[in-house]
Amino acid sequence: MTVTEQEITDYVGRVRAALADLPPAVRDELSEDLPEHLAEVAAEADGSLVDRLGEPEAYAAELRAAAGAPTARGRQVDQRVAAAVARVRGRLRGLDARLGPPLGYATASEFLRLLRPAWWVLRGYLAAMLVTVVTTGGGFGLLPRLGGEFLAGLVMLVGFVLASIWLGRRSERLRGWPRWALHAGSFVLVVFALAGLANAEDRAGYQEYGYDPIAVNNPYDRVRDVFVYDSEGRLVENARLFDQNGDPIRLGYPDCVDERDPNGNPLLRPYPYCPDQAPFAPRAPVGAAPPALPPLPSPTPSVTATPQPTATATAGPGATVSPSGTPGQTVSPTPSVTG
Known part of the structure; x- marks a missing residue:
C-alpha cells in the first residue's frame, strides 16, 4: 500500500x-x-x-x-x-x-492477513453455535441446531458463514461504532470458543479406569463384577451375558489380573472377572467334583382304609343267614329251623 x-x-x-x-x-x-x-x-x-x-x-x-x-x-x-x-x-x-x-x-x-478467510468461516460457525446454546438451554454438539431442529441449524450455519464472509470483506471500510461493534462481537465469540473447549475437555476427561460413565444415577454404575450361580448353588465361570438382540452386556471393570492372559483386554474377559472374590462360596479347585448337596426329603404317603364287603346269604326256605366276612374267607351259613 x-x-x-x-x-x-x-x-x-x-x-x-x-x-x-x-x-x-x-x-x-x-x-x-x-x-x-x-x-x-x-x-x-x-x-x-x-x-x-x-x-x-x-x-x-x-x-x-x-x-x-x-x-x-x-x-x-x-x-x-x-x-x-x-x-x-x-x-x-x-x-x-x-x-x-x-x-x-x-x-x-x-x-x-492470509488467515482471515478461515477466520471468517470460523466466526460464522461460532455465531451459529452460540445461538444453539441460547435456544437449547446450554446443550450442544458438534453441529448447530435452531430450537433443537437439525435442518434449521444447518440453514442457520450457512447463513451465518455467508454473512461473516460478507462482513469480513468489508471490514476495512467500517469506521466508528460499526467497526468497534464488529471487534466486540469477535471478542465475545473467541471467549465462547475457549469456554466450549474447556467444557469439551471436562466432558472427555478420563476417570479412574480410562472411561467416563455415560449414564447418570445408573443403578449399575457401582457394579464391579458379575457372579452367576446355577440351580445347584455352584459358581458358573466363563459366563457371558447378551441382551435380546444378541449384543453383549458389559458391566463393571476387573480389579484383578487375569493369570491366563495378563496383557489381554480386560473388557473381553468372561464373567466373573475375579472368581476368587465370589461372595457366597469359595472357588472350587480346578478339576474338583462339585460339592455334594443333601438329598431332598421324600414325601410321606397317606393311608386310606378300604371298607370291607358284607355278604348276605339265604339257605333254604324260611332260613336267613347274615354272615360277615372279609374277601378270601369261606362263609358257612348256619340254618335256622322252625318246627
Whole structure:
C-alpha cells in the first residue's frame, strides 16, 4: 500500500488540530518539518501512516511531550492516554516485526492477513453455535441446531458463514461504532470458543479406569463384577451375558489380573472377572467334583382304609343267614329251623 500525498496532508491536519491549544508559534515550530518526515516514513516501507506511527492525536501528544509544551487542562488526561496508547502501539509494531521473519514474512500481521478467510468461516460457525446454546438451554454438539431442529441449524450455519464472509470483506471500510461493534462481537465469540473447549475437555476427561460413565444415577454404575450361580448353588465361570438382540452386556471393570492372559483386554474377559472374590462360596479347585448337596426329603404317603364287603346269604326256605366276612374267607351259613 503506497501512502499518497492526500493521506500525508490529512495526517498533518489532524496533528495540528490536536495542537490547536498551543500558541501559533509553538504549533508551527512543532509541525514545521512534519510533512517531510511523514514522506520519509512512508518511503521506508509499505503500510499506512496510522499503522506506522499510530493515530495523529497520539503522535501530537508525543510531539507535545518531547517539546515540553504546556497542555490544556481539559486535554491533559486525554493526552496522557493518547501517549500511553502510542507507546503500546509502538511496542506491538516492534513485536510484529520480530515475529514476521520466523513465519517467512516481513511482519506477523502480514501472515495473519492470509488467515482471515478461515477466520471468517470460523466466526460464522461460532455465531451459529452460540445461538444453539441460547435456544437449547446450554446443550450442544458438534453441529448447530435452531430450537433443537437439525435442518434449521444447518440453514442457520450457512447463513451465518455467508454473512461473516460478507462482513469480513468489508471490514476495512467500517469506521466508528460499526467497526468497534464488529471487534466486540469477535471478542465475545473467541471467549465462547475457549469456554466450549474447556467444557469439551471436562466432558472427555478420563476417570479412574480410562472411561467416563455415560449414564447418570445408573443403578449399575457401582457394579464391579458379575457372579452367576446355577440351580445347584455352584459358581458358573466363563459366563457371558447378551441382551435380546444378541449384543453383549458389559458391566463393571476387573480389579484383578487375569493369570491366563495378563496383557489381554480386560473388557473381553468372561464373567466373573475375579472368581476368587465370589461372595457366597469359595472357588472350587480346578478339576474338583462339585460339592455334594443333601438329598431332598421324600414325601410321606397317606393311608386310606378300604371298607370291607358284607355278604348276605339265604339257605333254604324260611332260613336267613347274615354272615360277615372279609374277601378270601369261606362263609358257612348256619340254618335256622322252625318246627
